[in-house]
Amino acid sequence: MNFILSSPLTTKSLQLSVCANYQLRPRSLSISFLRYSLQHCTMQLPYRSKEEYKKHFIAHSKRNVVPICEVLCPLLADRSGKLFEFGSGVGVHVMQLASNLPHWQFQPSDMEPEFVAEIAENVQEFKNIDAPIHWDVRCTHLDSEKSNYDIALCVNLLHVTGWDTAVGLFRSASWVLHNQGILFIYGPFKENGGYNTESNRSFDESLQKKNPQFGLKDIVDLKKAALENKLHFDRKIDMPANNYILQFHKQVESASGCEII
């Protein structure tokens, strides 16, 4: 399968103010549910500065974007739908997917206002990418107005954040997805306390030295946290460089035990 490579990321200075950005209204999502509890919403950086952080994750995403697309695009290519991405960074994955899946509509988001502004600048030309929104998976207060995305995606977030982010991710994903919607999480993980390679063990140790809350999350723990949010583990897909894509689907049951369609 051939993939279109999105144009190189711009490094133009930010032109949108943060306030202007908060007011951007995505086409497919009501903004009314977004209420922020700012008291806990501080960014924990795995690097000394945001610039350094951004440089590192963009370098990684340029390497993993094609393999991720190679897995997701064939699964989604024969239908249309809506995909919500958490922790989009500067939008590398959402742009690549949007280029290859023109019948899909994409909603990028991030907790960091500077990155939200940068995504907005980067995705201007894409008709199938909605205006990015500010969304902290830990802090967003979700009201009863449900969303109905087909797919939720999160790339390289959980190893550079604490456990509260993993819990928040499942809660947020369960909220944006409709019943039977699918969540994909890409990244390095451990399983039953074990590592798939020695390099991932060292990587985990180096992350925890930076911040004891950081580090590879255990798939066993993730499955439990997912289930608490009606997300059932489906499979683990091997990816290059000792990473995985974890796939979950949302299944809501009625009081009678029957699946709600």
Ligand SMILES: C[S@@+](CC[C@H](N)C(=O)[O-])C[C@H]1O[C@@H](n2cnc3c(N)ncnc32)[C@H](O)[C@@H]1O
């Ligand atoms: C390592 S970067 C990965 C960015 C992008 N997914 C990629 O692979 O290029 C992690 C991203 O998650 C965002 N992030 C961190 N904590 C978050 C949270 N609690 N809620 C939403 N986004 C978060 C950061 O601002 C950053 O953009």
